[in-house]
Amino acid sequence: MLWEVLTHALNIKWYLLPPPSMILGSIFQNFSSLMESMLVTLKVTLIALSMSVLISVSLAILFYLSKILERSMMPITVVLQVTPIIAIAPLISIWVDSSEMATLICAFLVAFFPLLTNTITGLKSTEKNHLDLMRLYRANKLELMRFVVLPNALPYFLSGLKISTGLALIGAIVGEFVIGPISGHSGLAYRIIESGYQLEIPKMFSSVFLISIMGIVLYNVVRLLSYYILKNWHSSYSHTD
């Protein structure tokens, strides 16, 4: 509201800062093309996120079971994490033919690290008394993982997932900025560039707006998921009966 009033009151040019009404109008005007772009970006984000979950959880379990693997491979993952994605993205687009694949890899690279470190911390923070309990009944490795170690890591994994969801979206946007339209379909990031060239500032804002909305929705989906999984037993959710 304030934004709307101020842009009119201070007579701010619409091509510098369009009022919200104009942005909304632009969303309705370009509804189908923007929705199509949103789906493209959403698809990349979700696939990258699933890949991150699969790979980081498997790696975390491997690292938990083998100290040598952890020591030899952890540094590689750290290097991948600390190098800014914007610097790697052009390389990826050279190495990988398919732009879809290249964007996916970008999003994956940003998203998987928090999941990996959080899951490893979770696996390692198993209480000694719980391990003793399992040893008492001569539980095998599989039972140990299933009954104690994995459930113990779940809250850590889920808090990593909360961070990674946002990062996957960022990775997908950055990837698209650098790499370009994904197999002919432009995602929201490409819409921003496109409307920037065409000086369609309200449309540019509407793409940014939609990206934020997507981020918020995705985050809340994960937050709810985590709530339903943990509400019964984890201390971070206070009990109400």
Added chain:
Amino acid sequence: MSLRVLSDSDRRSKLQTDQEKVIAQLHQVSKKYKGAQSNALENIDIDVFQQDFLSILGPSGCGKTTILKMMCGLARPTSGRIEWPTSNFQNSPQNPANLSFVFQEPNLLPWMNVYENIKLPLKILKEDNYRADEKIYEIINLVGLNGFERYYPKQLSGGMSMRVSIARALVTQPKVLLMDEPFSALDENRRFELSQEILKIKKEKNLTVVYVTHSIYESVYLSDRIYVMQSHPGKIFKEFDFAGIEKNEDYRFSSEFFEQVKIVSDSLKGVKFE
């Protein structure tokens, strides 16, 4: 009959007469932790007789818990040996169902509800579901957890959590129950209530209990025999026998009880207690 201090010769004669009742024996067991200067435990001799309620009483940090952990195979003695001579109790660590351990904290898995927590040992021991349910509900009745099956540990009070922990230990129908200061975190009333129930369950199930505590009252109230320990290094320096004393509810407030507490306390003069 009343409380007496057992001398070495008493001990030998008791061993001779009750030879076939010996369920576990610790011979000159010592424990030294890696990097430690001196022994944590030194030359511990303990005899556990069938259907004994045996307490190991000692100050914090004297190695009481380590004794229990060695008995159930969670720790290894540095020297000495632990034997399970009874033929129907062959080599307990290979037969985990025979021996249960109640930890100092309830040590429940927070992601499992009461029912699942109690079921866990049976799952690991590959008990079939039907038999398991029978055993679980029998134990739930026994320890008074009816109606709490679907509760998660964080919804339970300290006393209730301990009941679940005890139920989990009993569900495998063990012959020997090792308890490591199980009630130390509970208030006086809750502690008495649960002690009372442990005595009842012990009687009903013909259990042998080895109970570690630093409370003189608790050990006198519960035990048939008490081993008293000192620390640095952890050593047994006295053994009390309560042969023939009936431990019922009246006993706790009888003058006999307080006299016996005094005798045990007096024997501890010079030993630091916390």
